[in-house]
Amino acid sequence: MKIRRFSAGYFTGKSGARPGSSGNRRQTVERVATMRRWNDRMLKTKMFIAFSIVSLFIVGVTCVTFYCKNTGDVTNQTFALSKIISKQLSEMINLYTQNIQELSLAISIDPSIQNHLFEFYKASNPIHKETIGYKLNPVLFNFSYPKSYVESISIYTLDEHLYQYTKLVKPRPMMPFSSRHLSEFGRVLSNKPFMLIPADEGVGSRDKPGKVVSFIRKINKIPTQTTIGFVAIDINVNAFRIMLANPNANELEHTMHVVIADDTGRIIFENGTAPAGDSTGRFDAAVFQKPITHGELQWRDKRYLYAFERSHYTGWNTVILIPKDVVLLKQKRIQDIVFIVGAVSMMLVAAVSYMLSHQITLPLHKLMRKMSRVELGDFNQRMEYEGNNEIGRLSKMYNHMLDSISRLIHQVYESRLAENHAQLSALHAQINPHFLYNTLNIMKSISRLRGIEEVAEISESLAGLFQYSMKNLAHPVPLRKELEHIHNYFKIQQHRFGDRMELWCDVPEPLLDAAILKLTIQPLVENAVNHGLRKMKNGGRIHIQAFRRDHALVLEVTDNGEGMSEAERTQLQASLDNSTPLDHDHGVTNGIGVLNIHQRIQLSYGKEYGLKVASAPGRGTTVTLLFPNES
Known part of the structure; x- marks a missing residue:
């Protein structure tokens, strides 16, 4: 048989020991000590800790999942609502613009306006030309009066002359009008029947940029379709505010901010519950270049969730901005609800686990007390537990074990008594065998000395019997x-x-x-x-x-x-x-x-x-x- 010998360095780590082996041994010792401390704890404590940890994990995962899901749902719902509102507002503005387009078309083809402009080009006297302006006022009044959103209507001639009707009690100072504007009008209107010009373009009667938007259309002579002038309808953007008002709006809609801007980021209209600053500011045009029409942005030192809808009719982008702190407030409410539900769940689980562990360990403690009494010699201790569960079966097995031990003790006691009884019987049968054995040897010796061989043989045999029985x-x-x-x-x-x-x-x-x-x-x-x-x-x-x-x-x-x-x-x-x-x-x-x-x-x-x-x-x-x- 070979005996393999190892050098001392194998065990001490001085020769051939792997790096970090002492650290691994220390970790192993710590794990063993931790496991021993865990095993030494009471069953009730271990059950409570185990149930609490498992329930905490389950409740925690459930609450975190619920919170993340609801937070995501709130964000998605915010985006969805913003998309719907932006689309609806964009369609409303399109309808609004179509009404203005129809109004401009009606003005451009009106026979009275056509005749007055024809007279204007025939007249050579400046006074006569001014008189034509007075003739145009009642006609323009008839077009603008039913339309509350129309602030003024202007007729531009090709020789840089302007006729204007305005609803303002105090008319605004007239802005200079030049051939550059006419050239710009002609260039744009050569490709489409109308154009929209925000207030900061500097055309028409406006002194406060951002208050009006001009809707410009060519006036073509009928039936030759030659351009004889331009009609400009100034729309007060405050009409958008009235149009966007919704008395049945929910909490989220009350906090939202509406911005109408073109593709360059120029703000045409801005509305919101919080001051958004000067409407002449610009919006981030990069938002409109993204393929996704919703997201999150930083604007004017504030975070917003946004969604926008672009109108192919007007070329404007209707942007719905909802402050992120409003969404976070809803998330905070959800977080508070989740925390309260989690805390209540933990308390319930802790109470149930404590009651369950107490219910399980109570019969075990009772069994331990009875076993302590059995250890002192009281074998009459029996468990009285109703039920067919594990505790009930353990109690029955404990009772059966005590019955078996009592029966075995009784049998051993009886066997000892029987053995003593058998030995006493043998001793009684021997009738003091030492004395008889010595007597029989004396009889054997005397019989042989006197020649009585039969008596000597009987004495010898009888002595052997008694010697064997001793x-x-x-x-x-x-x-x-x-x-x-x-x-x-x-x-x-x-x-x-x-x-x-x-x-x-x-x-x-x-x-x-x-x-x-x-x-x-x-x-x-x-x-x-x-x-x-x-x-x-x-x-x-x-x-x-x-x-x-x-x-x-x-x-x-x-x-x-x-x-x-x-x-x-x-x-x-x-x-x-x-x-x-x-x-x-x-x-x-x-x-x-x-x-x-x-x-x-x-x-x-x-x-x-x-x-x-x-x-x-x-x-x-x-x-x-x-x-x-x-x-």
């Missing part, structure tokens, strides 16, 4: 010793009965060293002599044989005497099968009975061993002994 009955002896004891006994009986009976022993040599209990065969031979063969005048025979069968040592003591009736045999066998260690002897012969032998064998080796009796009247009796084959 030793402990509980110690097994070789089968050889028991047979020698039987031969001593039979020598004495031969001096009594002469040749009326004989003894045969059929035991194989290997079985002579088999271990059996002392004084288990000789009493059976004695019973055969005293009960089976006592009335026979000759031919009596006792046969002892031994063999192995099914891993057991079988000994049979057979006589050819008078035998027993079936009723007697059945009664004897029943008394053997149903006997207990405290039963008194039945059929006692020579101080040690058949029942005593049977009980001693079963107490020493178990219930599967002992005596079996077979007998028939006139055919003799066979007693079979079963011992474990321990040789």
Whole structure:
């Protein structure tokens, strides 16, 4: 056998040790210590901690998921609402603009305006041209009066002359009008029938930029379709504010900010509950270049969630801005609700886990108290627990265990009493064997000195009997010793009965060293002599044989005497099968009975061993002994 040797460095880390092995060992020791401290905790505490951690994890994950989902839903709902509002406002502005376009078309094709402009170009007198302006006023009044959103209507001639009707009580100072404007009008209107000009373009009668938007259209002569002038309708942007007003708006709509801007970021209209600054400011035009029409931006030192809709009709972008702090306020409300729900859930879970752990551990504590009483010797402690759950089954198993322990203790107590009873029986049977043994040796010596050989032989055999009986009955002896004891006994009986009976022993040599209990065969031979063969005048025979069968040592003591009736045999066998260690002897012969032998064998080796009796009247009796084959 090879013994592998290791150098000391392998264990100390000085030779061949891997880097960090001491740190790994320290971590392992710490983990073991932590696990030991955890295992030393009470079951109730561990259950409460485990339930609380698991429930905290579940409630935490649920609350975080709920919060994230609802926060995302609020943001998505905000974007969706902003898109809807921006689209609706853009469509309303389109309709508004279409009405103005129809108004401009009606003005441009009105016969009175056509005639007055025709007269204007024919007139050469400046006074006559001014007179035409007075003629145009009632016509322009008729067009503008029903339209509350129209602030003024202007007619521009090709020679830079301007006729204007305004609803303002105090007209605004006229802004210079030049051929540059006419050239710009002609260039733009060559590709489309109308154009929109914000207030900061500096055209028309306006002194406060951002208050009006001009809607300009060519006036073509009918039927030649030659351009004879331009009509400009100034729209007060405050009309947009009235149009956007919604008395049924919700909380989010009240906080939103509306901006109408063109693709360059120039603000045409701005409305909101909070001051947004001067409308001449510019909006971030990069927002309108993105493929996504919603998102988040920083504007005027404030964060907004935005969504916009571009009108292909006007070229304007209707932007809905909702302050992010308003959305965060809703998220804060959701966060507070989630926190309250989580805290209440944790308290409920903690209470339920405590009650459940208490309900589980209470029977266990009761069981521990009862086991402590059992440890002190009180075996009458029983669990009274109703139910078929694990605790109920444990209680039943505990009660069954105590019943088994009590039964085993009673059996051991009875076996000790039976053993003492057997030893006392043997001692009584010996009748002070030391004194008798010494007396028999003296008788043997005197008989041989005086030549009485038969008395000396009987004394010698009887002394051997008593010497064999003096030793402990509980110690097994070789089968050889028991047979020698039987031969001593039979020598004495031969001096009594002469040749009326004989003894045969059929035991194989290997079985002579088999271990059996002392004084288990000789009493059976004695019973055969005293009960089976006592009335026979000759031919009596006792046969002892031994063999192995099914891993057991079988000994049979057979006589050819008078035998027993079936009723007697059945009664004897029943008394053997149903006997207990405290039963008194039945059929006692020579101080040690058949029942005593049977009980001693079963107490020493178990219930599967002992005596079996077979007998028939006139055919003799066979007693079979079963011992474990321990040789």
